[in-house]
Amino acid sequence: GWTVTLYNHLGFIVDVTQTDASGYYLFEEVYPANYYIGLTLQDEFVPTRPDQGGSDFLDNDLNNSNGFGTTSLFNLDDDEYGKDLGVYECAQIGELVWFDYEENDIKDPFENGINGMKVELYKLGAFGWTLHSYEYTGHKPNTGSDDGYFKFCVAPGRYYLRFVNPPETLVAVRPNRGNEALDSDVTNRFGSGTTDDFTVISGEEKCDIGAGYYPMGSIGDYIWMDDNDNGMRDSGEQGLEGVVVNAYNTIGVHVASTVSDAHGNYMIDYLGKDEYYLEVEPPLGMELSVANAGDDTLDSDIDNSNGPNTSKVYQVNPGDHISNVDIGLVFGALPLEWKDIWGENRDNHNYIEWTVTSEINVSHYNVEVSNEETNFEWMTIGSLPFSETTNIENVYNYADYQSRKGAYVAYRVKQIDLNGRYSYSKIVTINNANNGNVKPVFSIYPNPAVDQIKVNIELPQLVDNLSGHIYDQNGKLIHSNILSKHQVDPGKYTFDVSINALPSGVYTLKLNLDDVKMIEKIVVLK
Structure with missing residues (x-):
């Protein structure tokens, strides 16, 4: 039932026939001459790839040489039974771009489509992703007022879409926020305005891809020279030109940048619905x-x-503009320069080390931690004073003996100067190998000993009651409560214990850490 047409070399119709139930067609009593064949394609069907394989009796000869659905010109001087016409049912990809009046990231029934937007379709092939086709959104056929429509009819394969030119001041809504047929699919996976990739097969309808848009948000406003360094913009203080300001989302992805103008004004616009923070790049010497x-x-x-x-x-x-996010700058040396920070797990504790230089006006450093136990809020766990040395670079370290839960633990260091200003190091994340299962460590030195020993204890968590007792070889209690402490914080401790009154022999020191019992042999020499 498919219509096949025979054309002469001038494009005039010579004969028309129909395929039979098995797909065969035949033109009879054809005079020798130059001809080409055309196939009238039914809806959603397109020619398959031509001239594939080594047999002309098995491959497709529709190569669109003389128009869509036609073969190349060929010379007929005898019977020709090798002109085969291969088609497949295309996959359909679409189909809507809309304006999100409700600003809820979902296509509501009353919201209108956006016409005139270019939609590009990219296909994965032997040479990577290439532009395969494009369309412009418009009115949906056979509907009253449905706008923002687009549709592609393509071969099976792997694709993604790119929405190119949204109307001025509009930004993409947040993707994947609900019903797949109603939400937006612009994830920026392959750059601005792109979707995730997807695979379609012959005859499949992938018509749930949408792109919603609403008015942009922005952040500003003013950068100035704070001449008296009071943190306030006073009369006569001038704006600063050429200062770079960056915007990041809360997972640290750089979103946008701008530069202050001649009057010190700045604005970062085309921001989508999200949370952001700003980073300023002070000019040299400020x-x-x-x-x-x-x-x-x-x-x-x-x-x-x-x-x-x-x-x-x-x-x-x-549509929001977050105003009065102002930036004051002053001349002067920075309190310090962060050179490096790193950390690692060391069996029973996490070790953090940082290197700084130019420690001008520094008071101290606070070590902060963030993990599931702190609800991922930053919490100060220790403090180190400024170390005055003649070194160009100073190296500090901190050992966190607290048993912490979670596969990873994040640390950062906060530097605080004498004027109360502060800055942060980069964040270092440590693979928390112990994941909350760190046990106390207990050792004695020297051993053998004569008149005194040092008891070294590393505590991974708070101990309410710590005590120690010495027993002889027969299990008789010789000294009780040689150590007696309450509310001992996590950390590393050394306690001096006198054994001067003990005669030569072998003894046992039993340590009680709440419900944990630990023992160690002591050899006493006189």
């Missing part, structure tokens, strides 16, 4: 002014909440 010193319309807001030179997190909704 540093941040004091943050949050007063009126929010006049003070500086870069408080290092999310690392050096960063702001707190701001929630940006569609």
